Amino acid sequence: MSADGTPRARVLVSVAELAADLRLSPGPDPADGAPVLLDVRWALGMTDGRERYLEGHLPDAVYVDLESELAAEPSPEEGRHPLPSASSFQRSARAWGLRDGSRVVVYDTVGGLSAARAWWLLRFFGVDDVRILDGGLPAWVRAGYALESGDVVHAPGDLVVRPGHLPVLDADDAGELAETGTLLDARAAERYRGDTEPVDPRAGHVPGAVGAPTAANLGDDGTFLDDEALEARFADLGLSAAGAGGDDDDVLSVGVYCGSGVTAAHEIAALACAGIPAALYPGSWSQWSNDDTRSAAVGDRP
Template sequence: MDYGTLISVEDLRDLLAGGTDVLLLDCEFDLGAPEKGRQIHAAGHLPGACYAHLDQDLAGTPDGTNGRHPLPDRERFAAWLRGIGLSRGQQVVAYDSNGGAWAARAWWLLRWMGHRPVAVLDGGKPAWAASGLPLETGTPLQRSTGDFVPGEPRVGAPVNAADVLANVSSHEAQVLDARDPSRYRGEPNPLDPVAGHIPGAKNRFFRDNLGSDGRFRPAAELAAAFTVLLEGRPAVLQCGSGVTACHNALAMEIAGLTGARLYPGSWSEWISDPARPVATGEG
């Protein structure tokens, strides 16, 4: 059995205890202090986990017009995955301590690369530690190079700014904004030099996908929430820079709602062109 959306702490524990070679990706990150995640990783991570840096490993190079976290080059990303030991068909489990906010980006990227067995640890490192399971410190031993090769994407094709601009008029798809409600409404925020949202977008704050225990809500509950928002339209998912939008992509996949498409540039790309329209308020 492999895991393609979520994996519980208990199931991951059993896989590791049974000798399954799982590639663990520690995706800790702090937008305000980009090296803090690496420090947290060194202070305590799941045994054998590799660190995946959001800026350096899980994104390409921003140029001022393509958003803060553009998609990485596929071949470069594939080489990085091989370098940390990924082989074809190997189970990958990504985690963080922020409700899956960063781990979901790794999950989406692996699926974009055609890899099927990739899951997010439900509850993340806090749930692992709360179960009394061990953490290790320092840097894990170097893994042998893997044989991973990219395949056909297992996610909907990403959309670009021109697609989203055309959709402002056609409204054929429903754009869902994963940012917190205050940023969506257009209240001042240091991350957004221009405040507001894409006209026609609805707000689905990614944290609403989680229960009070930090784990994802049940599939039926997620399906009901997204179905109301979409009103029968296909979904285009965005956030500030195409990262927490992947959390909504994961939640929809858990809910059995497939085909959502990511707008990787998201708000940080959208506002790089002052000609693109901006809305404020509740939408």
Template sequence: MNQLITAAELAHEIEDVVVIDVRWTLTTGGARNPGIDEYAAGHIPGAFFVDLESTLAAPPGPGGRHPLPEPGVVEAALRRCGVSDGSRVVVHDGRESYAAGRAWWVLRWLGLGHVRVLDGGFAAWVAAGLPVSTLVPAERSGRFVARPGSMPTTDVHGAAEWVGTGLLLDARAPERYSGAVEPIDPVAGHIPGAVNAPTSAWLAADGTFRPDLAEHWAEVAGARAGEPVAVYCGSGVTGAHEVLALAQLGVAATLYPGSWSEWVHDPSRPVATGPAPS
């Protein structure tokens, strides 16, 4: 199944899908998600808003900054959006699909079979000249039943062992991978043996997924393209975005949800620094 949908395609299917707006900006210190106000100012007609911080992640702790959410919390939110097990759902954020990638992954992890991401997000919808509304749709009564475990995950121990049997991708920016800077987590660097594959590199300049994804994947993986793939990032958000990009290519990838923020919670875990090998 195509994991993405264009703005024009969504406009054509709008009456037959549930649209969920997950606009979100990474903040620190518990600040309010600006996406809530962006949704209120204008959204795709009929779209429901779901907050990444409070719904698509559990509170931060030893398991990372965005641990996997409680299934019942997501189940209740999706039911309010009218989602049942057979619903077709489209998720989107503002532009680059980072938050939408997380939403896509969480919904798939909970067993929802037909989830797509609006390629280019709300920006693509507006750029296409499509209508925008400020009306908040009434809550519905869907019958979705969460079935966690429907997407593969690995934990901190599995991530440590992955480099011996497969390809472990670090989806963060090169400067964070190398340890040159670390603006969020208390320790800089990367999991020893991980390969840097910045999730931003999977995107075109307009925030849509680049048309040559297969060629980019060939450059990233090289001769290791046939190995099992796992992905991590800072806290499991952009890592899910990279799993989405790979799924679009038909490549199944495992997510390490705790990611770097869980890895460095224990100071005894090894940390590597320096740029990726050329």
């Protein structure tokens, strides 16, 4: 995979790069250098992700269930997709065959909107070399590369997870950041405005948050916009790599939320491509809207 040192190369891998990598690497083991492929087949309302995976997936890819492996049990207090505990995530990651030193590629069929959750969690728990397949399975197929069917199970891994490698916000942090920095709402524009709310108990957005639908990070083919376009998009929101804080800052000036902390991870990946670090509010609107003590804003303005 690409090792050109750019921010984008730390986040994304193209289908051509991955195909070349797999041809050169004999198996999904750190000693051999091959990446472990994780298929995160999920979207809001989808209930047949595993069945679709079994019908066709990238060679040697392991299925990952977002609801049970990339989230804890939902609750009004914590939201629809709370972060999994370290012990739970470690069990899942070992079942996928991950070891200390594993390289990982995650993908889906929706432009990375669900795979980014796995990317973010793996990075959060200390896996350094993990990338999103740009364009996912559709891009792989368009390029003429083969799929395989059936289930894939690797030998159990021995990964030891270490949480805390990426910043997170709780509800109080998110509300404060909306006033003192930039809090992005990654949901569709109609949900941000409060025109509709199909899932959560109240419509609207966190007061002070800026609407930035994560789907706008993608081109028509489902791949991420190029760096120049992403930088321009975030510049229109008043964000740049120079002004967003950094790894040594105690508090970042940019945070992201969505409905339940899934597609917000995609926004964080796009920001990372542009060199802009950002914190995730995992509880997101599903937590905020269940707390009657927290106000909701509506309309186009923060």
